Amino acid sequence: MARFFALGPLVLVLCLVLCSSNSPTIMQSATPTPALPTGSVKGFTQPDSSTLTNASITPTNAAKVKAKDSVTQPDSSTLTNASITPTNATEGPTEIPQKCQYSLIKNEDKAFAYVVNISSSKNQSYKILIMDKNNNLFNSTGSNLQPLKIKFEWLKPCTVYNVSVNGCIPNGNMTFTSSDKDETVSCTNVSKVEKMCFNGKINGIQWNLSECIEITKNNSCKTEKKHIRFDTCNYTVNFEMPPVTPNISFNEAIPSQFKWNNKPTQCNDTLKVNCAYDKNKIPKIYDVNVEVSLLPNKKYSCTGEYPYKKQTIKSNKLSFNISCDFKRNYTFTNISQNFIDIPWESPLEEKCSKIRWQNYLATCTQKNSETKKPNPSASCLQTNSNSTRCSIKELWPYTTYECKCNATVDQEKYEIFSGTLQTSPAQPNFTMPIEVHLPSHNSFAIKCDNLTGSNVWNVWNGEKGIFTASVKRKSYEVASQNNSECWFLFSDLNYLTTYDIEVTAKNKQKLSTTLTATWTTKYNDKAIIGILAFLIVVTSIALLFVLFKIYLLKRKRTAEDEEILLTPEPLRRVEPIYAGGLVEAYKNKIADEGRLFMDEFQSIPRIFSNYTIKEAKKSENQYKNRYVDILPYDYNRVTLSTGGEDNYINASFIEGYREPKKYIAAQGPKDETVVDFWRMVWEQKSSIIVMVTRCEEGNKTKCAQYWPSLDRETEIFEDFVVKIRSEEHCPDYVIRHLILNNKREKGSEREVTHIQFISWPDHGVPGDPSLLLKLRRRVNSFKNFFSGPVVVHCSAGVGRTGTYMSIDAMIESLEAEGRVDIYGFVAKLRRQRCLMVQVEAQYILIHTALIEYNQFGETEVSLSEFHSVLNTLRQKNGSDPSLLEKEFQKLPKFKKWRTMNTGSSEDNKKKNRDSAVIPYDFNRVIFRLDIEGNQTSDPEDEEEYSSDEEEESNQYINASFIDGYWCNKSLIAAQGPLPSTAEEFLLMLYQQQTKTLVMLTDCQEDGKDYCFQYWGDEKKTYGDMEIEVKKTETFPTYVRRHLEIQSLKKKEVLKVDQYQFLKWRGRELPENAQELVEMASIIRENGHYDNSKTNRNVPIVVHCNNGSSRTGIFCALWNLLDSAYTEKLVDVLQEVKNLRKLRQGMVETIEQYQFLYTALEGAFPVQNGAVKTPPAKDAAQVINETTALLTEPNSTSGADQKEAEESTAAESNEQGAKESSTAEAPAAEGDGEKATSEGPTNGPTATVEV
Structure with missing residues (x-):
């Protein structure tokens, strides 16, 4: 204990220690409260993270602790620790020197604490005593030539000392306090226990303080206050608790989710999970408490990281592998010569069942094949969540393939199945040319060209069989041979005789097509030598004669390159x-x-x-x-x-x-x-x-x-x-x-x-x-x-x-x-x-x-001239019809234009609302009850139609395909469904995959049934078809319903937007044409029909009461708007003429014809001399479907149906003759136009009025 009586400054260091590897929490304040005269901690410095080590605590600011000079501590022999007793009692009478005084001076430069100066007439040493409150003292010596410097290291903190010199008289106050020196407090991480402890040092001696605080989820990141007693000083410390070490976990499934199990409520920052499964790949960072898509069958190593005070606190390490077995049970079905189906159905285990596969890739490669065949093409379709089917085409017959399918997720491939199969044999593809040689004048040597090497596989399409060759004369077989190779020799044939040669190849199952050639044997060379001699003489004479004639002809030419024009054949006289x-x-x-x-x-x-x-x-x-x-x-x-x-x-x-x-x-x-x-x-x-x-x-x-x-x-x-x-x-x-x-x-x-x-x-x-x-x-x-x-x-x-x-x-x-x-x-x-x-x-x-x-x-x-042209068309001169009326009168009515046998049959008459509007056979919409999904069959474009050719499963509905501006059959004009045809109507929508449905009537108008209400507030079922309204929106001029249609035979749901126009009820025509244009513009925008490449093959279905009166106007307007937006041109007459050819009753009256011009006039108004397109404006409001239906008043149809009076000149000749062939002449192979028609042909349609 003698070292505590040493003179010198005191340095107190107070430290906050964290358990584990977390960064220490920095104390915000430390205020000492001394038991005797108070000492103060004037400075507190936060240590840099680089100084936090598991070592003993040292002052952060070394400059404030270290003394400026090198004053050493008094030798221990001179320091004593005894009780204070009177001087004269212990030592007896002492002679007092004359004029000996001492004084205590505080050192201002902080290098040491105080200086004891002795002033004496004699140059001698004096004993100096320094005593604290507990009468502990230590002594030293000094003289007037060598004053005593009291160092901070000799003193204890917060202690009052008294100085006395034997034999000298004090000059001034001889009492001082040891805590006049500034002190610095810092922290160092000295423990890895989940506790925060306080340790301190004085002169290198470790002082254990009273307690440690355990770090928990509840006190993490909280500000605390602690009272600490250190030797003779009391301190109050304010500090912030660090966060507890994070503990993370996850659920073993895909998609997965990481959880922070002990997240403190007071800590604000977010913990991130760093995961890696391959050292060569960049680790991925995931959030906690959200779904993350991890990869199956990968060895992951994940660690949570929490940022705190410029450092990162790491969690426990998770190592896991979400094991999934993707091998599926499969079968090879529909194996044919060049096609197979590979379906598989087997749900994955629960933890792997929700993997979102990006695509499937099926491949088939030849197994043990000596020749390289082209790779087949494959396509895979996931029919539902537990069923997938791959179809592989362009396979080669009688070929062994090794097929496998990989599923891909996040660029990683996983094998679903692999197996081996052999395609069925096919007819030998024996297409090589026949080579015929004449070994002698009356024999044939026949062989097939290029039957070796890489072409062999292209011949047999099965087990190798035999070749058969026969030689015929006038359809009678002369000789026949079989051989395993395509090589034959026929001898002893007749001289100068033409033979037909036929070669076939047969594998174990099938026979190839027959290759034919015609060849003629040569003359009998042995018997004709004499004749040849005679012919040589005759030929020589004839040759000389020909040469002489050529010479005469050349002399008649005026120049070597002069051409003699031949007289052309006379042309037939055809009058203009x-x-x-x-x-x-x-x-x-x-x-x-x-x-x-x-x-x-x-x-x-x-x-x-x-x-x-x-x-x-x-x-x-x-x-x-x-x-x-x-x-x-x-x-x-x-x-x-x-x-x-x-x-x-x-x-x-x-x-x-x-x-x-x-x-x-x-x-x-x-x-x-x-x-x-x-x-x-x-x-x-x-x-x-x-x-x-x-x-x-x-x-x-x-x-x-x-x-x-x-x-x-x-x-x-x-x-x-x-x-x-x-x-x-x-x-x-x-x-x-x-x-x-x-x-x-x-x-x-x-x-x-x-x-x-x-x-x-x-x-x-x-x-x-x-x-x-x-x-x-x-x-x-x-x-x-x-x-x-x-x-x-x-x-x-x-x-x-x-x-x-x-x-x-x-x-x-x-x-x-x-x-x-x-x-x-x-x-x-x-x-x-x-x-x-x-x-x-x-x-x-x-x-x-x-x-x-x-x-x-x-x-x-053109749109730029539209308004001026329309004004001219509308002008009337007295009682004469206007130019617009004359233009309408030019339109043909197409009487007896096409057959309507199906719609007019006794079985189907009841399915027609109006007997005057029946779809033509050539473009009626055909659907099949026995086909699921979006499979449809197009009718042939024939003049005559036989109901005997219609299969029982082909169903009739009063609907016609209408050509759009961009492509054929982009619209369907249909009558309003009857109660008995609701199922067929929904099935038509389902098979055609329709996305947009336009309704131009109310269900009833003026007491007349215009359309059966095939939807309702709740799901409705018609036969195998279901329809449900998911949402209804009302606008000032129309109602938009979001429908879902489903077949009970299929799981796919068809989503359809139905637009019901409200401003046509009870009128011949809408009062405001612009309202119909605005609805068409909204349909175009919502259905993405504004892009010419979008939804071309998905028809829009338009229906009114009979599928013509109002539907024809909408279809014409739809196509005219397309033309105007694309080409800035419109042709109303041509559009109406084309519609009349596709369905009866389309745009029949002059009022309807004028309405189209009026609609275009409003759609493209003139503003500042230029044609502008007005923006669509509507506000949506979700309403109850039943209420909307009840509030719609009834009205009558605006126009009576007129009897169709149609006429035509010819449509590709009604007798059914074909168009002229455009096959190429051999010399001009490849040009579709370059051909000559030898037989009767017909040209395109000519539309005329009779």
Whole structure:
């Protein structure tokens, strides 16, 4: 205990210690309360986290503790610890020196505590005593030359001391307190126990304080106050408890969830869970108490991390593996030659049953195969939560496959099944050519070409069998042989005899198709030597005669290259047709299966042989020709002026109507001729290119893509740079605006408009001639006075190209002269390029296009001119009908247009609301009761329909497919369901996968039943179909119901939005046309029909009472709005005409026709001189369905049904003759237009009024 009496400053360090590895909590304040004169803790410094170690506590601010000089502690021999007694009692009388005084001076620089100065006349040492309150003392010596410096280390905290010097008189106060030095408190982590303890040091001696505080969930992150007694000092400490070590857990399932089991309520920060299962992958961070998608069968290591005071407190470590067995029970079903089904049904164990698979990938690879066959294609569909089916197509017959299926989640694959199967045998695919050799003049050696190597698998399709070859003469078998290899020798045959050779291959099950060849044996060489000698003499004489005749002919030529023009065959005399006689002429020619059309067309020479084609036949130019038999004449071919000697391109100048070189007819550019094509466009200053084909049709290349796509923007073809500025897609054509630059001519730039017609079918001709009239209007809208010839091309540059040019020229003739000479103009075209207007169907199409133009004229109106044109159409002159009324009167009624056998049968009459509105057979909606889901069968487009051909499962409903603007069958016009047809109506919606349903009537109007209410407040069931209203919204003009339809045979639920228009009840027409337009706009937006590529194949179902009176107006308005939004053009007459061809009773009155114009007028008002589209405005309110139905008043239908009076000229000839074949000539394989029809054919529809 003697060390406690040492003189010197005292340093007190108070520490807060945390258990475990957590960071220590920093004390906020520490105020000492001394038992005697009070000492104070003037400074408190929070330690940096780097200083927190499991070591003894040291002051944080070392500068405040360490003394500035090196005063040492007095030797222990000089320090005593005894009771205080009077000096004279212990030592006796002492001589008092003269003038000896001492004083106590406080040291201000803090290097030591106090200085005892002695002032004496003698230079001697004096004994200095320092005593505390408990009479503990220690002594030292000092003199007037060497004062005593009292260090802080010698003193105890919060203690009062008294100084005395034997033999000297004090000068001033000799009492002082030891706690005048600043003290610093800091913390260091010294324990890993879940407790907070207080430890301290004085002069390096550890003092154990009274208690430790346990860290719990309840006191974590709380501020506490603690009273501590340290030796002679009392301290009050304010501090914050650290958080308890987190404890986390999880539930072993997918999806999983992490939980923080001991989360303190006072701690605000969020604990994150750090998980990793692969050291090469970046760990993922998850939140607690939320679902997380962990991967099955992975060894996870997870640790919770909690941020606290710039440090991270880690939880216990979780190591786990969610084990899942994904191997499923499966079967190979429907195994055929090239197809298998692999269904499996087996629910996963509960913990793995909710895995969200991203996709399934099934693969089949050949097993132990010597040859490599193409890989099959596979598709997998999860039919419900516990059932999945994979279908694998394009397998090869009699082949062993190893098939497996992997399911993918988060880019990890898991095997579902694997197995081995063998496909069924098939007919041997024996398609190799037969090679016939003549070992002698009366024998055959027959073998099959390429029956080795990689092609063997493509022959047998089963176990290897035998080949059989037979030789026949006039259908009688002469000889037959079997062999395991395809090699046969037939000898001892007749000389100079033609034999038919037949070769077949048979595996163990099936026989291949028969390969045939015809071969003729040679002469009897042994018996004909004499005859040959005679023939040699005769042949020599004949050869000399021929050479002599050739010599005479050459002498008659004026020059070596002079051509003698042959006299063309005389053409038939066909009189021009006047405008008023077009319909009658068409009827006469189309009668008797189009016999007159065929005779007239075939009388025009295909090629005029008096025109030479020398340049096209040169060997260096032959690769530039797409077809060997379609070559330009020399006299009018387009010559490239900048190509040097290589100036050839397969293109011809063509005259228009009284305009030379109006067109250039060209073949579709090949990859090798794209540069020549752009050179021609540049040199001829052409600004318009009309392309009447697609680049590929029927898997055959028709034309190279010689323009850049929007993705690439620019293509460079040697000297020519082609850029695309914009691209406009319409249903029947695509307009591209191109920029053409010639690198040889700096600063030059030309605009070229590229119009591609995409509605020409792969076979035949367009059924609607108005499409070509529309194409002509687009082309003419881009023409200007200074542009060069219009370049028109298809694939060969003759058939479709000549058809378009003929229509364009003959319309100009019709406008100028009031008559047309179609026969003469086609003959004139063929004098300029062979085979122009190539097939009879194209020749008929020219006639029907001119009839269409002459009957209806130009009825298309742009939006920019719509209002002025409409004002003109409405003007009346006295009692005369207006132009709008005259336009309506032009519309044909299509009497006896198509058959209606199914809807008119006795069994189905009761299913029709109106006997005047029955769907045509060719486009009625057919559905099947025995087909589940969205499987439908389309009816064939035939003139005659036999009910005997209808299967029992094909059901009838009064509904018709209606062509939309973007594609066919995008609308369905239906009558309001009857109670007896509600199930069929819902089944139609379900199988067609309809998403939008438009209802234009109330269920009852003026006491008449317009529509059976097939929905209700609660779920309703009709047969196998269920319907339920999930939500109802009411708007000022319509009600929107969210329906769910389900078949009891299927689990899939169809969601349908029903829009019921409320402003038509009791009226002929809606009072405000704009309200109907606004509802159509809302449907377009909600159903995503504004994008032309969206929902094209999902029809919108529209119904009123009879499916025509109001439905026809909506369908017409829907298509007209599509056209207006896309092309900024509308054609009301053509739209109504097309609707009348698809269903009876569509837009029958002039009032309905005028309503369409009025609706468009309101939809696109004029604002500031420009046409604007007004925004839709509506407010929604959820209402009770029953209340909404009860509050709707009844009304009557606005229009009576009129009897349909329809007439037509012909629709592909009512006798059922087919369109002309467009098969290719062998020399021009691949061009769908390039063919010659030898038999009678018919062209497209011509609509006429009788």
